[in-house]
Amino acid sequence: MLELIANNFVLRLVLSVLLFALVIGLVVVVGNMLAHRRARLARLEEIETPTRVAGMTGGTIRSQQNDGAWARLAAAVEKAGLDLSDTRQERLSNWLRSAGYTSPAAPRIFTLIRLILIFLVPLTYLAVDYWTGEPPSFLRAYIVCAILAVLGLYLPNLFVQAKVDRRREEIRQGFPDCLELLIVCVESGLGLEAAMDRVGREMVRSHPRIAELLSLTTLQLRAGSSRDEAFRKLGQAADIEEVRSFTTLLIQSDKLGTSVTQTLRVYAEEMRERRRLRAEERAHRLPVLISIPLVVCMLPTMIGVLMLPAVIRLIRDVIPMMFSGG
Structure with missing residues (x-):
């Protein structure tokens, strides 16, 4: 059968057309299924939006499940003996609430994420460094890991503060x-x-x-x-x-x-x-902000363009005359 198909041009053409039609049909069916799924999801999101604004301040069902997973993880960590409460709990709760995190477990989750990043960021650096090249020296690894640990400690603060500023704006x-x-x-x-x-x-x-x-x-x-x-x-x-x-x-x-x-x-x-x-205040700030890239980027180029002919003339004529005269 395979030899017959390989030797017969008409059978090969028919088989190619059938395979092409089958692939096109599968693409159309999958595309229709995905389009219907996207339409249903969009419809569910439209139905869910007023309900979320009216009472579900924690977000969508998926975000609530993620918050619940983080809350369960924080509860398990606290049950293991590590206290995730902050000395300024009320202030931290108000700050996170200003960013849109209204869950009662938000302060404990925030503290847990900070603790995880303190160890995760340096370990990631060490793993990448060991994988891509020679192992770093002890002093270099110690200094870089200390800096990355401090960075991991303050990254959640920067992220939450950015969300607070964006929400206020x-x-x-x-x-x-x-x-x-x-x-x-x-x-x-x-x-x-x-x-x-x-x-x-x-x-x-x-x-x-x-x-x-x-x-x-x-x-x-x-x-x-x-x-x-x-x-x-x-x-x-x-x-x-x-x-x-x-x-x-x-x-x-x-x-x-x-x-x-x-x-x-x-x-x-x-x-x-x-x-x-x-x-108006933002409009008046624009000339000052624009002057910085102008000075940094355009001024050296303008100085180079203006001074280049004089430099060339100096190298070609003046310097040889000075040495020849001496």
Whole structure:
């Protein structure tokens, strides 16, 4: 059979066409399966997003499973006798909460990761060094491992602080838009709680951080918390001066009985002015920031281009004349 196919051109052509059709069919089937899977996952994510903002502040199901795995690992380490608690536990919890890590086990997980990196980074360096070349000397290995251990100790701090700064900047940039929507909702006849709930649901995609804060505040109000307590927790959760000032204004307006609409309007104008001033400040910083690469990169080139003809003339004419005259 194989000899017949090998000697017959028509059979080889038919077999090639059949194999090509089979491969194309498999590619199409697999592609359709992957496309349907991606569509289902996207649909599930769209359904999950409002639920996560309303109450699941810990993230998606996969991130919750990862957090649970880390929490179980931290609990096992503590059960083995190693204490992962920090001397400034409350401060560390607030800092991690500002970065978006709201799990109660976040401080212990953070401490565990720091301990792991203290040993993991130097061991990785030693393994790579032993694998790629000659073993390093004891003094070199000691100094480099000590530096890498300190680096591994502070890398989680830098990562969390970057997330804190990014989260604060997102809230700061989107908060004026939130105030504008609150003004529209309050002026249309909604109460403050209903307006915050509506704005939180509307800003899920544009500003998810602010939507999460407003949704949590709404849930606290519905659970029976007083306005003072809920608004103070909102300021603490946001951890930026603009939101804390806003919650203080709401508390004072609620106690004194003044118009909430007027309070929101005045503060929204102030927030717009602050955002404009921040944009102007960044624009005025651009010439200073641009001057650094100009001086470092372009100035030596310009000096070289201007001085090169004179240097060539000096080497060709002036120096030979000086030596010939001597």
